[in-house]
Amino acid sequence: MAASAYWRTRLHRYRLLGNKCAACGKVFFPPRLVCSYCGSAKLEEYKLAERGKLVEYTVVYSAPKGYDAVVPYVVGIVELENGVRVVAQITDVDVNEVKEGMEVELTIRRLPEQLEGGMICYTYKFRPVIG
Amino acid sequence: MKCWPMRDVAVISIGYTRVSEHWEKSLKGLFVEASLKALESAGLSAKSLDGIYVANSLSGYIQGQTNLANVLADSLGLYDKFAISIDAGGASGALAIHEAYRDVAHGIRDLVLVCGVEKMSEASTQEIMSALTSVQDQEQFEYMGATVHSLAALIYKTYLKRYKVRQEEVVLMSVVDHEHALTCSHAQYPFRLSVEAIMDSALLAEPVRVLEAPSPSDGAAAIIMCPHEMAKELGLPHARVAASEVARDRINLMEREDLLDMRALVEASRRAYEVANVKPSDLSFAELYDDYSVMGVIALEKLGLCDPGKGVELLKSGEVMLKGSMPVNTFGGLKARGAPLGAIGIYQAAEAFLQLTNSAGPNQVKNARIGLTHTSCGFNSLVVINLFEACC
Numbered sequence: 391m392a393a394s395a396y397w398r399t400r401l402h403r404y405r406l407l408g409n410k411c412a413a414c415g416k417v418f419f420p421p422r423l424v425c426s427y428c429g430s431a432k433l434e435e436y437k438l439a440e441r442g443k444l445v446e447y448t449v450v451y452s453a454p455k456g457y458d459a460v461v462p463y464v465v466g467i468v469e470l471e472n473g474v475r476v477v478a479q480i481t482d483v484d485v486n487e488v489k490e491g492m493e494v495e496l497t498i499r500r501l502p503e504q505l506e507g508g509m510i511c512y513t514y515k516f517r518p519v520i521g
Numbered sequence: 522m523k524c525w526p527m528r529d530v531a532v533i534s535i536g537y538t539r540v541s542e543h544w545e546k547s548l549k550g551l552f553v554e555a556s557l558k559a560l561e562s563a564g565l566s567a568k569s570l571d572g573i574y575v576a577n578s579l580s581g582y583i584q585g586q587t588n589l590a591n592v593l594a595d596s597l598g599l600y601d602k603f604a605i606s607i608d609a610g611g612a613s614g615a616l617a618i619h620e621a622y623r624d625v626a627h628g629i630r631d632l633v634l635v636c637g638v639e640k641m642s643e644a645s646t647q648e649i650m651s652a653l654t655s656v657q658d659q660e661q662f663e664y665m666g667a668t669v670h671s672l673a674a675l676i677y678k679t680y681l682k683r684y685k686v687r688q689e690e691v692v693l694m695s696v697v698d699h700e701h702a703l704t705c706s707h708a709q710y711p712f713r714l715s716v717e718a719i720m721d722s723a724l725l726a727e728p729v730r731v732l733e734a735p736s737p738s739d740g741a742a743a744i745i746m747c748p749h750e751m752a753k754e755l756g757l758p759h760a761r762v763a764a765s766e767v768a769r770d771r772i773n774l775m776e777r778e779d780l781l782d783m784r785a786l787v788e789a790s791r792r793a794y795e796v797a798n799v800k801p802s803d804l805s806f807a808e809l810y811d812d813y814s815v816m817g818v819i820a821l822e823k824l825g826l827c828d829p830g831k832g833v834e835l836l837k838s839g840e841v842m843l844k845g846s847m848p849v850n851t852f853g854g855l856k857a858r859g860a861p862l863g864a865i866g867i868y869q870a871a872e873a874f875l876q877l878t879n880s881a882g883p884n885q886v887k888n889a890r891i892g893l894t895h896t897s898c899g900f901n902s903l904v905v906i907n908l909f910e911a912c913c
Contacts, residue, residue, distance in 0.1 A: 391841060395660070419775070420658075420661055422659060446675050446678055446679060448675055448727050448728075449726065450666060450668060450671050450726045451723065451724045451725060451727070452646075452650060452668065452670055452725065453666060453668070454647065454650060454651050454668055457666045461722070463544035463666060464667075465667045465726070466675075467675055467775070476775060477661075477667050477672070477675070477774070477775060478665065478667075488903075501664065511664075513665050514665075520733050
């Protein structure tokens with residue numbers, strides 16, 4: 391990924407910032423340019439909840455470049471407290487202990503990929519809530 | 522406004538390579554081989570064509586070859602004919618047929634060649650997985666480690682839970698494919714596969730196993746299309762295009778109301794049945810886009826071949842076998858015939874042609890009158906349903 395492409399998406403990746411259609415109220419993550427429900431191009435920034443529930447997950451064994459060293463790892467669908475669903479990695483959890491329905495929270499983690507010039511990249515992941 | 526076709530369109534000839542790892546053949550070599558076979562079997566020369574439609578998805582990614590239709594038309598010795606490339610991931614081939622069909626139906630061109638070609642063996646398995654994931658929105662999934670297999674796994678687990686079926690039942694889809702490929706001379710994997718062997722194979726993303734998804738492959742398939750009247754004049758065996766419908770759905774699975782909706786598949790097939798004036802039960806056979814076994818099972822249901830959640834029951838009934846009442850994937854489907862990505866829809870059409878002209882040999886379905894091909898990409902975010910009908 392180019393540094394500029396990474397930079398453009400920093401807000402949604404670091405702040406879990408999506409957007410909401412001003413016309414029909416549908417929330418999107420990642421943010422969209424045009425609402426896929428009503429076609430409106432008026433979308434407002436919308437901060438997603440940072441906690442939610444793991445509604446489905448899988449354990450990845452065949453990994454893309456950069457992730458070979460960390461297999462197996464968990465990818466799941468998190469339903470956030472304000473109802474939005476996102477696909478993300480679930481971290482800080484043993485693949486044998488991950489459970490559907492588990493409470494999870496946002497955490498920002500480093501990506502294996504390092505951009506030209508040594509720029510380090512981060513993204514959102516979710517981890518089990520302790521206690 | 523609905524635009525009705527003006528002329529009936531027929532497929533008059535086919536040609537293809539075996540689906541395999543063709544180390545000795547280039548992308549161009551595969552394209553030329555399939556195209557010349559289709560031309561030769563119709564007794565036509567390339568010069569007689571009015572246009573070429575090239576379906577391919579990954580040549581820019583794997584071979585670094587862009588501007589494909591221009592380059593491939595040239596490789597066939599044609600420098601003065603219309604040529605266009607069509608890329609829609611796994612749906613490329615069927616979408617190219619759709620475009621050619623429309624052009625012929627509306628009188629824009631008469632005699633056209635549609636060829637799908639893909640050469641995946643020149644990339645590593647990991648690169649292929651990334652290439653297949655690139656059909657999704659690149660800003661979204663792969664950079665964080667979510668592969669196309671992991672998305673399939675999320676759909677798979679949702680399906681297993683909702684309908685309370687076991688994976689051992691779903692993988693029967695791949696077992697059926699391999700059974701039908703046994704007598705298919707162009708199949709990548711013409712051998713029998715057991716439920717146990719599939720369940721013992723390595724995990725790609727739990728529960729998806731290696732042996733319930735296709736492997737990378739090379740292949741090219743071509744068909745020649747023309748107005749139905751011209752096909753009759755030429756006196757060639759032919760099959761009529763009874764419908765060609767395209768529908769789309771949200772690419773981002775998280776934006777869909779339900780992971781198992783597959784709205785584009787429901788919509789495209791509903792429209793195709795309407796245009797051809799047939800019911801699902803009228804089909805003589807169906808070629809499904811089973812890029813994962815569970816996607817084939819879901820397709821059985823969404824195409825109306827059985828009730829929701831009853832796909833595995835249909836598989837277990839044996840009615841999907843060549844001698845059954847609703848044969849599917851009659852030459853091995855994506856899993857066993859093989860799935861050279863951009864060429865898939867053309868292989869399906871070529872197989873439908875073989876069935877409908879009573880030239881499918883040991884894979885012949887009895888009294889084949891009308892066949893359906895389902896081709897898609899991005900978990901049915903783009904679906905093409907082509908219906909072909911026998912003419913004799």
